[in-house]
Structure formats: structure tokens, C-alpha cells
Amino acid sequence: MTKRIRTAVGIVGSGPAGLLLSQLLARQGIDTIVIDRQPREYIEGRIRAGVLEWSTVEVLSDAGVGERMMAEGLPHGGFDLAFQGDHHRIDLEGLTGKRVMVYGQTEITKDLFEKRATGGQIFHLGVSDTRLEEIHSDKPRIHFQKDSEDYEIECDFIAGCDGFHGVSRQAFPSDTIALFERVYPFGWLGLLTARPPVAEELIYTNHERGFSLCSMRSKALSRYYLQVPVDETVEAWSDDRFWDELTIRLGEDTSRSLETGPSIEKSIAPLRSFVAEPMQYGRLFLAGDAAHIVPPTGAKGLNLAVADVRLLSDALIAHYREGTATLLESYSERCLARIWKVERFSWYLTTMMHQFPDNNAFEQRMQRAEFEYVAQSECASMAIAENYVGLPLERG
Secondary structure, three states, rough: OEEEEEEEEEOOOOOHHHHHHHHHHOOOOOOOEEEOOHHHHHHOOOOOOOOEHHHHHHHHHHHOOOOOHHHEEEEOOOEEEEEEEEEEEEEEEHOOOOOEOOOHHHHHHHHHHHHHHHOOOOEEHHHHHHHEEEOOOOOOEEEEOOOOOEEEEEEEEEEEEEOOOOOHHHOOOOOOOEEEEEEEEEEEEEEEOOOOOOOOOEEEEEEEOEEEEEEEOOEEEEEEEEEOOOOOOOOHOOHHHHHHHHHHHHHHHHHOOOOOEEEEEEEEEEEEEEEEEOOEOOOOEOHHHOOOOHHHHHHHHHHHHHHHHHHHHHHHHHHHHOOHHHHHHHHHHHHHHHHHHHHHHHHHHHHHHHHOOOOOHHHHHHHHHHHHHHHHOOOHHHHHHHHHHHHOOOOO
């Protein structure tokens, strides 16, 4: 027998996007149910990005989940671009008056889970066979199985926050959605280690052997990345090999401050740019990676998801509090206007800072010329800075 449940908004996916949406709606008295195919321990353990636009910091604080972030996060006023041994600092605060915050997505997820669990959120985690039905009607439904039992959630609306491989985008009729994609011929091999960062700010490096990034999660926890071929395997990289290669790409001066140590986690993430248009069909609304992917070079994936959720929560609150559908009807258009600009920035920084196997001598010189232009032009540096700290969010 199917167990039937009723809620205002059914949320598919319990990553930061789904959890934040449930929190913002709960603060307005709007009921939600959150489902996910993974258990909580797995979701909280995923290693993800850690650079937050200040608007993201403000949204999390306004949602009541910013206390630990503000106590433990690391505000940064700039970052370093390095190209074949030459360095140029992007002075975020000096050029824009804004900073970013280094605070791991893993920690944000933990904070949101804790807040929602203590707030009485209904979760169904570790579910299977999820499918969305009647999404173009006024009573869309979410079906799933859990512990060998069938469930059906009847909703007013469904929020698809279940990532690139989730079921939500697949529920769109094929003739109602357009997909735009660029797959890059390399990935990022990431290593997490309990060692202090090599520098106080992030370092993005273009070396003839490939891109590298020095990042951090705290003053005692560092995250490093190497560009590797798209078909590379983690097993091919011992810790010693990773550190040797990173040392070469950073150069002698920077690597003097590098403290190596055993890896806590290693993984490879392929790079792609992806956008689905539109982000809504009937009463199903996509948010986050379900609708768009950016290469991590610009640190925009989580920030884009938070921007989506901010707009979607505004629209849903307006519907329930004021009886207006204007913001819901324009949700996709308003999101995509900003998403494409963010996609452009992430593509631009990826193109300038990576070694592309098919680049000829002309294209390599263009990369060098672009770096030198940025280093010599305050306007060019300001363009990078204003994108990095986050473009304005037009909330309507």
C-alpha cells in the first residue's frame, strides 16, 4: 500500500540548495518535505568547494545558519594569479570594496542539516526509484521507495535540487528543454591534507605542465588541485607523486612554504560547462547543479545554487503570502540572465589558466597576452574582481 503525504513544496535533493530552500521557506511558515537517494552521512561527507561570494555569506546569515561560518570562516580580500613564474594579485577588496569567505561546502551542509533537523524538517533519505508525475498540473507528485515501501508526496510545487545526474531535469519533456554543454579535455585531481596552507590567499597557477590551485578549508586544513588528463585515475597518483608535481608547478619560491603530509581524501573531478533552458516546467523548478554546471576555476558552483534558491524562495513566498505568481513565472528568465554571465567568467578563467592539449603556439601566446593584459590593466583586474566577488542578484 502506498503511503500518501501532503506538503506545500516537495524538495528533491538534500545538498546545500535543497536544505537552504527548506530553511528559507520554513522561516516563513511554508511546509516542505526533503528527499534524497543518499543517506545523511554520505551527503555531509562529500568534499566540495569552499569559496563563498559575500552575497552567499549574507544569505546564509539571514537564513539563521551563519554563526559557525562567521566564527570559523576565513575572509579573503584577494587571490593570486601565477603564469609561468610571474605573479599578479587580484585585489578584490581594493578594486570592489568586497571580500569572499573561505568556508567549506561540507561545513555548510552540516550546518544546514543541523538547523533543519532541530527545526522539525521532514526528511526521507536513502530513497530509491524516485519519479515525478503530473508536474504540469496544480497537484504534482513525487513517488519513491524507502525501506521496501512505496511513498507518494502530493505538492503545490516541486523544487529539483538533485544535481546534474538527478531525476528532476529528466522529468522535463524532451521538446521543452534545451541543453548547452562544453566538456573540457581534463579534470582536477584534488588532495585534502591536515597541513597549513602554502599561502594566506588562493593561488591559481598556469604552468607548462598544467594548471594547479592552492586553496584551503581552514588555517590547518589545505586543499590542493592539479590539472590531469580527463581519463586519469586516482590510483595512479600516490601522495608523493602529487606533492612532487605540485612543487614543480608552483615554482621554487612558492613551494618553499609548502608543508606536505598524508592525504585525507583524493578525488578527480571532470570539468564541464553546462546550462539547461528553461529552469521551470509547469510546477517543477530546477535549482543548482540540476540546471547548470560551471568549471570550478571561478569558484561559482555553490554560489550559483544559492542565488537560484534565493530567487526561488522569494517567488514561492510571494505566491503563498501575496497570492502573486509573477516571480514564479519569471524565475527561469531571471536566473538565466545571471547564470550565463557567470558561465562566461568561469569559462574565461578556465581558458586562460589551463593547458589545453590541442592549443597551438598562437593560442598559447594568446593566453600569455591575456595574463599580461590583466596584470598591467586595473580595468581588466577589476573585471575579474567584480565577477569573483559575485555579480549583483536582481531579486525583482
